[in-house]
Amino acid sequence: MPTLTINGKEVQFTPGQSILQAALDAEFEIPHYCYHPGLAVVASCRICLAEVWQKNPKTGELQQIPKLVPTCQQHAAEGMVVHTDSPKAIANQKSVMEYLLINHPVDCPVCDKAGECHLQDYSYQYGRGHSRFEESKIKQPKKDVGPHILLYSDRCIMCTRCVRFTREVTGTAELIVDGRGAMEQIDVFPGRALDNELSGNVADLCPVGALLDKDFLFQQRVWFLDKTPSIDGITASGDNLWIEHHEDRVYRLKPRTNLEVNKWWITDEVRYGWKFVHREDRLTMPRVRGVDPFEPEQAPTAYATASRRANSLLADAAKAKGEGSTGLMVSPMLTCEDAYLLAKWVRSIDPKAVLAVGPVPRQGSDKTFPGGFVVHAEKAPNARGVRMVLESFAPGAVLDADGFVARASTLAAAVVTGNYPSAWTTPAMTKALAATKVILIDTLPSPIEASAEVVLPGATWVEKAGTFRSARDRLQSFPRAFAPVDFAKSESQLALDLLAEREGRAAVAFDDAAVRAEMARRPGLADLAGAVFHPVEHAPVESDMVFVEL
Ligand code: SF4
Numbered sequence: 001m002p003t004l005t006i007n008g009k010e011v012q013f014t015p016g017q018s019i020l021q022a023a024l025d026a027e028f029e030i031p032h033y034c035y036h037p038g039l040a041v042v043a044s045c046r047i048c049l050a051e052v053w054q055k056n057p058k059t060g061e062l063q064q065i066p067k068l069v070p071t072c073q074q075h076a077a078e079g080m081v082v083h084t085d086s087p088k089a090i091a092n093q094k095s096v097m098e099y100l101l102i103n104h105p106v107d108c109p110v111c112d113k114a115g116e117c118h119l120q121d122y123s124y125q126y127g128r129g130h131s132r133f134e135e136s137k138i139k140q141p142k143k144d145v146g147p148h149i150l151l152y153s154d155r156c157i158m159c160t161r162c163v164r165f166t167r168e169v170t171g172t173a174e175l176i177v178d179g180r181g182a183m184e185q186i187d188v189f190p191g192r193a194l195d196n197e198l199s200g201n202v203a204d205l206c207p208v209g210a211l212l213d214k215d216f217l218f219q220q221r222v223w224f225l226d227k228t229p230s231i232d233g234i235t236a237s238g239d240n241l242w243i244e245h246h247e248d249r250v251y252r253l254k255p256r257t258n259l260e261v262n263k264w265w266i267t268d269e270v271r272y273g274w275k276f277v278h279r280e281d282r283l284t285m286p287r288v289r290g291v292d293p294f295e296p297e298q299a300p301t302a303y304a305t306a307s308r309r310a311n312s313l314l315a316d317a318a319k320a321k322g323e324g325s326t327g328l329m330v331s332p333m334l335t336c337e338d339a340y341l342l343a344k345w346v347r348s349i350d351p352k353a354v355l356a357v358g359p360v361p362r363q364g365s366d367k368t369f370p371g372g373f374v375v376h377a378e379k380a381p382n383a384r385g386v387r388m389v390l391e392s393f394a395p396g397a398v399l400d401a402d403g404f405v406a407r408a409s410t411l412a413a414a415v416v417t418g419n420y421p422s423a424w425t426t427p428a429m430t431k432a433l434a435a436t437k438v439i440l441i442d443t444l445p446s447p448i449e450a451s452a453e454v455v456l457p458g459a460t461w462v463e464k465a466g467t468f469r470s471a472r473d474r475l476q477s478f479p480r481a482f483a484p485v486d487f488a489k490s491e492s493q494l495a496l497d498l499l500a501e502r503e504g505r506a507a508v509a510f511d512d513a514a515v516r517a518e519m520a521r522r523p524g525l526a527d528l529a530g531a532v533f534h535p536v537e538h539a540p541v542e543s544d545m546v547f548v549e550l
């Protein structure tokens with residue numbers, strides 16, 4: 001690979017790359033504001049300027065380019081020598097920082113971006129440390145520019161990343177630069193809000209605290225947030241994301257860069273779709289019908305009682321009506337591991353149990369934005385994965401939800417799983433299952449819940465580890481961000497507990513990697529051994545400040 005030298009360090013680059021991108025790929029920092037790898041290069045902020053020497057094509061001698069060069073725009077070349085730490089480059093960095101801070105309110109203590117703000121960070125690293133500006137600052141307004149986004153205009157540094165995003169990625173062009181000189185500001189056209197399916201990305205793109213996410217506004221300081229890599233858990237996109245949480249509570253989801261999947265973006269639907277995780281009416285305790293002599297309906301009970309009842313319901317049904325008289329419907333919201341362990345449990349009781357994939361919600365058809373980003377119509381993360389796993393138990397005989405509902409009245413007992421972020425049952429399904437003894441594993445109340453014999457509380461995707469197979473047929477694993485709410489358990493753990501109770505032994509803790517290895521030995525599931533994409537471990541950021549114990 002060709003190399004160039006930046007501040008005395010050799011850096012490899014791919015032909016066609018800019019100096020800045022080559023440096024960033026080598027984890028070498030050059031300050032930058034207007035540059036973003038997903039957007040056109042405009043070279044307007046000028047903080048990335050450097051002294052550059054390159055070979056004279058005729059003589060082969062190194063020659064300095066007379067002026068400072070924007071590294072975001074200048075292509076890297078073999079043998080190039082770049083200095084971002086020369087007196088001239090440093091003087092430019094200080095001047096740019098001083099210019100950007102002239103009218104900035106410096107309201108970091110009340111700004112959501114504090115702690116992850118490039119203006120704040122670069123001010124420490126490249127700024128002057130004091131202001132020479134004595135005049136009054138220009139005040140700019142705060143604007144409500146869209147359903148999800150607020151604009152604090154006087155924090156804006158006019159990098160135009162947000163404007164370019166709405167032109168190049170979404171093609172909706174809601175944002176504009178209005179005015180000129182010191183009075184220019186970002187704005188929307190009158191009567192037209194920043195309202196598209198990807199609008200939340202502008203808050204991530206904004207290098208300062210000008211564009212803010214209303215949903216996260218004043219909710220939490222960013223340095224308290226833990227980051228867990230995850231996968232979109234509510235649609236079939238397989239988009240990579242970060243779950244940012246604190247004390248078992250999600251505060252926000254942000255895109256995790258993956259150039260093969262979602263690049264740098266996620267949809268608003270995914271970004272704000274986690275709220276059901278903390279709904280007040282989450283199912284949190286096992287419940288069993290008739291277990292309490294004073295309560296003919298369901299009553300909360302211990303897991304041991306619920307497991308015994310669930311196992312005896314299935315075993316009694318299979319014994320009384322023969323093999324194939326029980327069924328399992330696995331929700332496409334569940335992981336491959338959940339599907340495998342649930343099918344293993346049910347099939348250990350009834351080797352011919354009917355297997356089905358639960359309802360797969362769809363909204364319209366897939367939508368592709370001009371920048372290539374696809375919003376998927378399928379609103380479940382793992383329909384393909386669940387079907388793939390169930391097919392390994394019943395090749396060619398796995399039903400869809402309608403097929404299961406049609407068979408439900410012939411089943412003596414059925415295990416039904418939900419875990420959808422919103423209502424998912426149909427009147428036909430509720431009616432068909434009313435004649436069957438149902439063991440329900442779900443996260444939220446549903447009409448089936450009232451008539452179920454046993455209700456077990458499941459875990460949302462942020463509360464468990466597992467693997468999803470996306471609409472692009474990409475298998476991706478993810479770890480759990482935090483433990484399930486109250487007494488809820490992941491469906492994988494519930495299945496392991498139920499298997500252990502049936503076999504009269506102690507339960508084992510769920511280990512997603514071990515279960516994937518076990519699954520991969522089954523016909524048709526070899527991909528789970530070597531074709532799963534695992535998230536790259538996130539190295540915790542070390543603080544450069546001394547913490548003072550109070
Ligand atoms: S609002 Fe943010 S992203 Fe948009 S131009 Fe200003 S600083 Fe850049």
Ligand code: FES
Nearest residue numbers: 043045046048072
């Ligand atoms: S990042 Fe190069 S000029 Fe803005």
